Amino acid sequence: MSFATPPGWYPDAGAPGTERWWDGTAWTAHTRPPAVVQHEPVRQPYAPQSFGPPVPLPPARGGGRTRVLAITLSGLLVLGAATTAFLLLGPDDSGTRTAPAPTTSDPAPTAPATASASATPSGEGGPDGDPAVLVDQLNGITLAVPDGWEKAKNTPDDAPTIRTAVSYDCPGTAASFCYRGTVSTRTARAGRTDPKAVAEADITAAADRAYEEDILGQRTHGGITSHKVLKAEPVAVAGRTGYLVRWQVVTAKGPGGVVQSVAFPSEAGIGTPVIVRLAFDADRPELPVSLMDTITRSIRPIGDSATSGGVGASIGP
Template structure:
């Protein structure tokens, strides 16, 4: 960054190479302790929810939360410590462009959503995901996730994949502009499949088959889901599902829940995807008890 660079999100200069690359907030003169996973990076692979060594999505990954910004671009959540020294090329002194115009960074209040035992809470969406036995869940300010079965990715063994993962986030974090649950789930399934099983990790998807699509009631709301079976070039094939429904606490906000399960004897059975979908519930607006409202 240069001394005149305006505040904004940029690739974290302190990234250690473990987990997906996240972004750090530059306040106009120095790096802060605010981290986020890029909103579109909600992926089944490489997600290590709740694992200290990892970095989640869609939701939280290894302690980093999915974040949303207001119109000013100011970060809404702090979850990690900034590098003790500035990145290469970053100015050492104060510079223009800091929020407030006084050379001081405007750090937001730290807060963490508190989920009910057995659930991972997505505070912005107003929902809680059930955490099956043996799975790991992570709550977040603008996303939540549950995962199981970590292993080295087939196309890049330096990356971590999971046998099964389910992640939630407001639809706007995925840049989906559709206004109905059906249109949103239908529009998201291709991106979900590609980000879960495409690219170099799995060598791309050679074909897919729609297994299921239709309306479903989730957290008391009328939603819609689309489920595919995908065939990959490398490694396991998989099941992917995109589910969309109105937030229980904000009817004009659509929630997207992405699921991805390997087709493998070590992976969760497909019926678990249905059980998690059925178990999604409205959470408290404050993140306290996580009980239905």
């Protein structure tokens, strides 16, 4: 039986009036002001100690309190089972079986609200289940999913990702498959606050991941042989000033592609910029470079009432 608490925003006992991101195993440095008013109290996964960073108590595994609780619950279950068996099977004085007596038990512990519950905008029904919207709960943004694209359920780096629905055999290796277009969101490294510096540093990583070498070390397109800077300029994203860098890359195999990194201040109050990476295969009529601009313009803060959190007209080529 697992007692793990799902990732999400929870009240920070070490800093009243703020919420801190629990990644499923430990407290992170990400904080934000309290989200929308909850209809029921949200329990913390564990009570954090003073910041720097908070330590979840009790430990997730092997902790003394956990063993005591497990032993106590086991004892209660054994006692309850023995009592029930006696009531069901034990004969009374007349030699007939005793009717089972009604039993009561403590209600099962309620799991704390998940991250989606704490970040879902009030009155909008929540965009998480909408196939036309990608939601990044940690960074507090949404973006529209183009027609013919899908939200990826699993990715090697666990980044919220959308991609073209149909895959193909990578030109550089028959042991892997590729997608014509991908878009993913992530948080910049701690301590970096300048969107221009973040975007300029991230574009190399974005190009390498898309066309040089995947997370498993496979050269899916035979590697990048050269690149050309198409654009590097400030850009407005979700009402904030960010920075955009766009490269065209040539690969040893296949048509190459266009890669873009956009960095902008977070709406979630986590203190570091948000990065949105885009990668389109070249020479694809359904993937014009203008679609990158359309997707970038669709980025909205979660709960943006003017756009229903990023929901608007569907995006086409």
